[in-house]
Amino acid sequence: MNAMIDISKLNAWFDDNHVLKDVDISVPANGSFGLVGESGSGKSTVLRTVTGLVDDWEGNILVNNKELTGTRDKAFYRLAQMVFQDPFGSLHPRHTIDRILTEPVNIHGLGNSDARVVEALNQVGLDNSFRFRYPHQLSGGQRQRVAIARALILEPKILLLDEPTSALDVSIQAEVLNLLTRLRHDLGLTYIMVSHDLAVVAHMCDDIAIMNHGRIVERATATQLAEGKLDHPYSQQLYKAAAGYDRAVVDSFVDWD
Amino acid sequence: MSNEPLLSVKNLAITFSTPKGPVNAVRGVSFDLGRERLGIVGESGSGKSQTGRAILGLTAPNGKITADQMQFHDLDLRNLTPRAWRKVRGARISMIMQDPKYSLNPVMTIGDQIIEAYREHHKVNAKEAKRRAIEMLESVKIRDPERVFNAYPHEVSGGMGQRVMIAMMLIPDPEILIADEPTSALDVTVQLQVMAILDDLVRERGMALVFISHDLQLVSSFCDRVLVMYQGLVVEEIRASELDQAKHPYTKGLLNCLPKMDGNHAELPVLTREASWAEA
Numbered sequence: 001m002n003a004m005i006d007i008s009k010l011n012a013w014f015d016d017n018h019v020l021k022d023v024d025i026s027v028p029a030n031g032s033f034g035l036v037g038e039s040g041s042g043k044s045t046v047l048r049t050v051t052g053l054v055d056d057w058e059g060n061i062l063v064n065n066k067e068l069t070g071t072r073d074k075a076f077y078r079l080a081q082m083v084f085q086d087p088f089g090s091l092h093p094r095h096t097i098d099r100i101l102t103e104p105v106n107i108h109g110l111g112n113s114d115a116r117v118v119e120a121l122n123q124v125g126l127d128n129s130f131r132f133r134y135p136h137q138l139s140g141g142q143r144q145r146v147a148i149a150r151a152l153i154l155e156p157k158i159l160l161l162d163e164p165t166s167a168l169d170v171s172i173q174a175e176v177l178n179l180l181t182r183l184r185h186d187l188g189l190t191y192i193m194v195s196h197d198l199a200v201v202a203h204m205c206d207d208i209a210i211m212n213h214g215r216i217v218e219r220a221t222a223t224q225l226a227e228g229k230l231d232h233p234y235s236q237q238l239y240k241a242a243a244g245y246d247r248a249v250v251d252s253f254v255d256w257d
Numbered sequence: 258m259s260n261e262p263l264l265s266v267k268n269l270a271i272t273f274s275t276p277k278g279p280v281n282a283v284r285g286v287s288f289d290l291g292r293e294r295l296g297i298v299g300e301s302g303s304g305k306s307q308t309g310r311a312i313l314g315l316t317a318p319n320g321k322i323t324a325d326q327m328q329f330h331d332l333d334l335r336n337l338t339p340r341a342w343r344k345v346r347g348a349r350i351s352m353i354m355q356d357p358k359y360s361l362n363p364v365m366t367i368g369d370q371i372i373e374a375y376r377e378h379h380k381v382n383a384k385e386a387k388r389r390a391i392e393m394l395e396s397v398k399i400r401d402p403e404r405v406f407n408a409y410p411h412e413v414s415g416g417m418g419q420r421v422m423i424a425m426m427l428i429p430d431p432e433i434l435i436a437d438e439p440t441s442a443l444d445v446t447v448q449l450q451v452m453a454i455l456d457d458l459v460r461e462r463g464m465a466l467v468f469i470s471h472d473l474q475l476v477s478s479f480c481d482r483v484l485v486m487y488q489g490l491v492v493e494e495i496r497a498s499e500l501d502q503a504k505h506p507y508t509k510g511l512l513n514c515l516p517k518m519d520g521n522h523a524e525l526p527v528l529t530r531e532a533s534w535a536e537a
């Protein structure tokens with residue numbers, strides 16, 4: 001067992017709504033796993049269950065060979081951090097970037113916060129002039145860099161990335177995706193990345209799972225995805241849709257709800 | 258598909274006065290619109306929405322519009338009275354926006370809203386209005402029109418909500434439809450289905466469509482012609498089928514920085530902006 005993350009038979013519920021059904025995901029250390037599917041298919045819930053934000057779940061989640069039960073302890077959050085889609089919503093509007101980054105350092109009693117803040121900003125390509133600004137004084141891409149810096153400041157081994165570039169312009173998306181690729185290599189990070197965009201996960205991930213209504217309906221490597229070697233009709237439909245507008249293709253779509 | 262222009266815009270400029278000084282949102286945009294699908298593409302803040310809103314007389318009060326020409330048939334849109342605008346806006350030129358939830362009344366059923374809108378334009382009794390409303394829901398390919406008719410806006414999905422908006426917008430039979438990121442919040446398959454509905458309207462009713470979007474790839478697979486905007490300027494106008502021959506470095510940069518499904522994890526080319534692109 002040398003998987004960094006090993007999820008098996010994960011099921012989750014919101015009241016009577018059974019939103020994850022026997023989800024299995026295994027990610028080797030330093031691997032990058034992509035979860036793709038349409039909205040409501042359960043992608044975020046997978047990440048949120050791992051980070052302890054979902055109460056009602058069954059199955060096994062092993063992170064760094066340790067089984068997760070009950071609430072997550074501090075050690076877990078030093079190991080795994082989550083980055084959300086909306087960098088505005090996830091950064092406190094009235095706190096400076098310095099305070100946003102210092103807070104987790106203090107909570108975890110790591111000390112040396114000054115040097116850590118400088119280092120984390122540096123890692124995401126922001127210079128010191130950003131330190132005492134507020135989130136609203138930054139562009140969308142800069143805010144997402146701050147959110148990534150906040151995740152990195154605890155020196156985690158795992159980043160759980162929930163649509164980290166969906167709210168950004170494509171030119172800024174390219175910069176943030178490049179940053180994430182570089183960080184994974186330089187820091188030996190392990191990723192699970194959620195996206196509704198097939199091309200984004202094909203570009204960022206080695207292994208990809210396609211979700212529909214809480215189930216993984218297909219798995220593919222980036223190469224198989226590139227070649228369109230998909231078996232399940234739902235994944236084929238997503239693949240065709242990613243190619244742009246084609247009247248005949250649209251007419252062939254079936255509803256999956 | 259384009260022929261005689263319905264709308265001719267020349268040198269449109271929009272400047273907002275703000276406490277921090279003037280914001281030149283649109284700086285000399287010109288285009289003719291025929292019975293075609295015209296795309297307007299660019300990054301956020303490039304002036305796409307403001308261009309669309311000016312055509313509908315919806316510029317915010319702190320904005321000042323100048324243009325050498327804004328001609329819609331025999332109407333000069335530059336100096337319409339509010340009363341004259343009401344005869345154009347929604348009736349002859351219509352707009353659909355990104356989020357239908359903001360445009361629909363949350364406490365009224367979808368059916369009642371369609372009927373109300375229909376009876377503003379047509380003198381019919383309640384029974385006939387309902388029949389027409391159901392027909393309209395069918396025309397936007399809603400399979401279960403009775404259910405949607407009786408539903409409240411929050412009870413339908415985003416894609417369904419957007420179809421309802423299109424159905425309502427069609428009531429007065431407009432000649433021009435301005436669609437401002439109408440599908441950006443939708444899943445890609447639903448997005449394409451909504452686009453197919455718009456596509457049919459252009460073909461079957463001879464309507465002109467202005468499709469505003471940040472997604473150059475998508476727009477050029479759909480439209481006949483694309484205007485690429487950068488900082489309030491149209492930096493390139495290109496036939497959608499000739500996108501691969503784009504000349505402006507901004508247009509090329511936007512295409513190159515997209516992740517491709519080629520299994521290649523190499524660095525993505527990033528856009529290096531040149532000051533000269535923003536020079537009028």
Ligand SMILES: Nc1ncnc2c1ncn2[C@@H]1O[C@H](COP(=O)(O)OP(=O)(O)O)[C@@H](O)[C@H]1O
Binds near residue numbers: 039041044046
């Ligand atoms: N906090 C919540 N309370 C109730 N239902 C939720 C909650 N979060 C998600 N859901 C439901 O769970 C399902 C999966 O949602 P989600 O994991 O957010 O999907 P995705 O990220 O793929 O769009 C959806 O039906 C959604 O409505």
Ligand SMILES: Nc1ncnc2c1ncn2[C@@H]1O[C@H](COP(=O)(O)OP(=O)(O)O)[C@@H](O)[C@H]1O
Binds near residue numbers: 282302319
């Ligand atoms: N009422 C306003 N006052 C000041 N600036 C505005 C106003 N409305 C829009 N703007 C500015 O105009 C520019 C173009 O906006 P917009 O057309 O909405 O861009 P896009 O639709 O391409 O994202 C932006 O810089 C925006 O901030």
Ligand SMILES: [Mg+2]
Binds near residue numbers: 043045162
């Ligand atoms: Mg999600």
Ligand SMILES: [Mg+2]
Binds near residue numbers: 305306307
């Ligand atoms: Mg806009």
